Amino acid sequence: MPSRVTDLHVARNVPLPSPARLQAEIPRGDGRADFVAQSRVHLRTLLSGNDPRFLVIVGPCSIHDTDSGLEYAHRLAALAERLRDKLYLVMRVYFEKPRTTVGWKGLIMDPHLDGTDDIPEGLRRARHFLRSVIDLGLPTATELLDPITPQYIADLISWSAIGARTAESQTHRQMASGLSMPVGFKNTTSGDLTAAINAVKAAAMPQTFLGVSEEGIASSVTTTGNPSCHVILRGGDHGPNYDEASISAAREALLAAKLAPGLVIDASHANCGKDCAKMPGVFREIVRQRAAGDRSITGAMLESNLVAGSQSFPKPLNQLIRGQSITDSCIDWETTEALLHEAAEKL
Template identity: 65%
Template sequence: MQPVSDIHVSSNLPLPPPADLISRVPREDAQAEFIIRSRREIRDIIFGNDPRLLVIAGPCSIHDTAAGLEYAERFAKLADQVKDRMLLVMRVYFEKPRTTVGWKGLIMDPRLDGSNRIEEGLETARRFLSDVIRLGIPTATELLDPITPQYIADLICWSAIGARTTESQTHRQMASGLSMPLGFKNGTLGNLEPAINAIKAATQPQTFLGVGMDGRASAVTTTGNPDCHIILRGGESGPNHDAGSVGATRELLLKSGLKPAIMIDASHGNCRKDHNLMPAVFEEIVRQRKGGDTSVIGAMLESNLAGGAQKFPQPLDQLVHGQSITDACIDWETTERIILDAARELDPGR
């Protein structure tokens, strides 16, 4: 008799239950207190109870944890310099959505060689998050696979749902049960409705298929996540970081009965995928906020030690230290300059 199942499956390797991996890399009490405090501060900014600008900045993706930690150490010092005007949160992205094929991120392929050692990737990600939090930096990531949060979400302060997955029912359900504030990006075409519908869905109770801490399939019921907001990231129709687009977004959110809390991504479609344009987009975001638009609650930057991006795959010993292997980023010097300039601009005494 011919097989009817797993015809195209070459292997099916069990992963450790989330509880087992978490026990290998436990969350310290001091880290838990810091994560709770950071989530509260982010929530207060989203809902207008904290006047600071929320800035999510860091590498497009983490592929080299040594370079990532070097970035984090610099970022911690910068965050301390601007803490009265801005809350800096580091991008710690381990999962990369692919339009066709390519490297899917540190969790899926931690050795960058196609060996896809997911268990090793999950542990590496968890250890790196722990190291960043130990430096006193809030963490941010995009959650792509709905199983991943069970392994790392307790070390995440803010998360995003990307443009490709904002319309996904699976991701909206997942978001409804997450414990941190979360942003939904507008669709890849630049359309806002998918993100607004996603916020509505994620704030409501949901029941869906999931994985428990013991690794068993389970029916998960949530209470809904009240701390969701929209992220403008531009799209195929062009940028949407300008005042007119922000105003239209604000009106649509209000019409939909949602808090007009708008984060603007200075990368992706808003810089037309040219990292050299990113600083000017960020400066425009800051101008709008300085001009009194309190609906602009935050900004996003793709930033690394070295600017640009390098081709991948290539021999690992030939990779440039601290340069992205996914989207092009601005370099550290530019990052530091525009954030310090923004802090000065946002000084109410100016």
């Protein structure tokens, strides 16, 4: 009997519904398609500096409870309408979470929060939630981690990020080259900016790579390149990079690479030392520099939820605090609302 050489460490391999089937089951609809297309136009204009408003990508670190997530979306939609002359608010709707070692990997991977990894149900919940947010008139933002995921949800996404851990990944640069929305590349966890700049350049070029068709068949994908990519400063192991000197250095590096000097600054992650209590001060400093005339700062990111802080997980679901993050710590809604009003007044 021949030796076994495949699937030695595979416990199961469960087929997923095809992207086309899931989109037919949970359709986008013409109205939502028009909204997503229009929001992407607004974002491209903002990121290029041709819209005087300030972009703020704000919301929970991750969506784990769609009911509290939708309550947050209702509040943000009302605020976005009030501040629309000065700010363009986009809601963070993050379903995939990169892990340094192990941990909960997001709603798509584990929607029941119990380790059962019911990915088909996770994809369904993601599409339903995105439709609900769009129906409130809010553009959506997410981090795309698995290169297969966009086939299932990208038609409902206005802006996406490539995270600090994957900005150097050829797979993610290729994926970004074919995405239909603006994409931000974060500097690496070490703080290195070169990788993000190289990623923007690579994603702007045509690429051919292995992918999955709408019918769920392995395919060869050829792209035209994505011209709407940019850099996100999120700090690094050696400290924050939202100060004037760091932003000036980033702007000069972009110009030297013959790229547009527009930057989005993340007020969370390493820029606040992962301490949500410091996040408002970081955001205020970003806004101060923009108000002082630095138009290379086109937007900012905030991690915000109904309740401040974060809670340990895993734990029994009936012990979870509603509206509090189970991943990174967030500022609460009251702080968020006050910060955004203050930013609108200063801008």
